Amino acid sequence: MRRIAALAALVLSAHGVAAETARSRMEAFSKGLHAVSGSFSQSVTDANGHRGDASRGTLALEAPRQFRWETTAPYQQTIVADGAKVWVYEPDLEQVSVRNQGAAEAHSPLTVLTDLSQLDRQFEASEGGEHDGLSWLRLTSKAKEADFEYAELGFDAASLQRMRFKDQLGNVTEIRFTDWKRNPSLPAGMFAFTPPKGVDVVGDVKPDAEVFPVRD
Numbered sequence: 355m356r357r358i359a360a361l362a363a364l365v366l367s368a369h370g371v372a373a374e375t376a377r378s379r380m381e382a383f384s385k386g387l388h389a390v391s392g393s394f395s396q397s398v399t400d401a402n403g404h405r406g407d408a409s410r411g412t413l414a415l416e417a418p419r420q421f422r423w424e425t426t427a428p429y430q431q432t433i434v435a436d437g438a439k440v441w442v443y444e445p446d447l448e449q450v451s452v453r454n455q456g457a458a459e460a461h462s463p464l465t466v467l468t469d470l471s472q473l474d475r476q477f478e479a480s481e482g483g484e485h486d487g488l489s490w491l492r493l494t495s496k497a498k499e500a501d502f503e504y505a506e507l508g509f510d511a512a513s514l515q516r517m518r519f520k521d522q523l524g525n526v527t528e529i530r531f532t533d534w535k536r537n538p539s540l541p542a543g544m545f546a547f548t549p550p551k552g553v554d555v556v557g558d559v560k561p562d563a564e565v566f567p568v569r570d
Contacts, residue, residue, distance in 0.1 A: 375481055376491035379509035384470050389416040392534040396425075401524030414538075417468040419455065420545040434547040439559060441547040450549040452557035463493050463505040463517060482506055488515055 391414040399405045411425040418437075425431040432443040435455050442451045466473045473479055476497070482490030488508035495502065505519035518528040549555050 374489065374511075376489035376507070376509055377479060377481065379489055379511065380466070380473075380491055380507065380514070381470060383509065383513050384467050387468055387536055389537050389540060390414070390467060390534060391538050391540065393532045394529050395532075396527060396529045399526045399528075413464075414540055414544055415464060415468050416540060416545065419465075421464070422544055432547070434545060436545050436547060441549075443547070443549070443553075448553045450553050450555045452555060452559055454559055463507060463519065467514065486516070 391412070393410070393412050395408055395410040397405055397408045407428055409425050409429070410427050411423070413421070413423050415421045419435065420437050421433075421435045423433040430445045432441075434441045434443075438455055440453050440455050444450075463477070465476070473493075477493040477495055480492050480494075482492040484490070486508065488510055491507045491509070493505045493507065494500075495505075500522075502519045502521045505517065507514055508516035508518075513534050514531055516528065516530050518526060520526045
């Protein structure tokens with residue numbers, strides 16, 4: 355009887371471990387999520403192992419294809435995807451660049467947070483194991499010309515804590531997330547952008563945006 359009880363406990367324990375994979379944690383975090391905001395800190399290490407200065411700021415995403423990524427220190431930069439165009443504003447350069455929003459944005463690992471259906475559509479996903487106190491999910495883009503070699507998302511029991519990705523030049527970017535807010539009431543103009551007066555606007559925008567549908 356004791357042996358049976360021990361075996362039952364082992365089976366239950368194994369099921370418990372299986373339920374806490376990185377993928378299951380992502381699915382739990384993203385379930386019912388249509389918008390999310392938070393803060394980030396970011397650092398980049400080049401292919402030679404040299405680490406650049408860390409930056410920090412805020413981000414917001416909303417399904418189906420809108421996001422805002424705002425770096426506040428040590429420099430200022432604002433990136434806004436409004437569903438049709440992507441705007442990049444660099445105050446120090448007094449310049450705004452603009453392009454049509456297309457498939458490249460759909461292949462960002464962060465898009466799966468507000469639309470889990472993109473996980474298997476856009477990426478090959480595999481478990482990356484446990485380290486640094488987090489469960490890691492490794493994503494490889496299915497795109498023919500991906501911007502990154504791989505991305506790794508690290509989850510604790512509640513949310514996405516870290517993301518790192520390696521680009522095709524060997525640079526590794528690591529991002530740490532804090533202050534996540536699920537389905538917040540975002541300001542009406544969060545994903546709208548109007549170039550400030552007096553700045554140069556550069557870019558090639560076609561009449562019809564190459565919008566990649568995030569949802570069917």
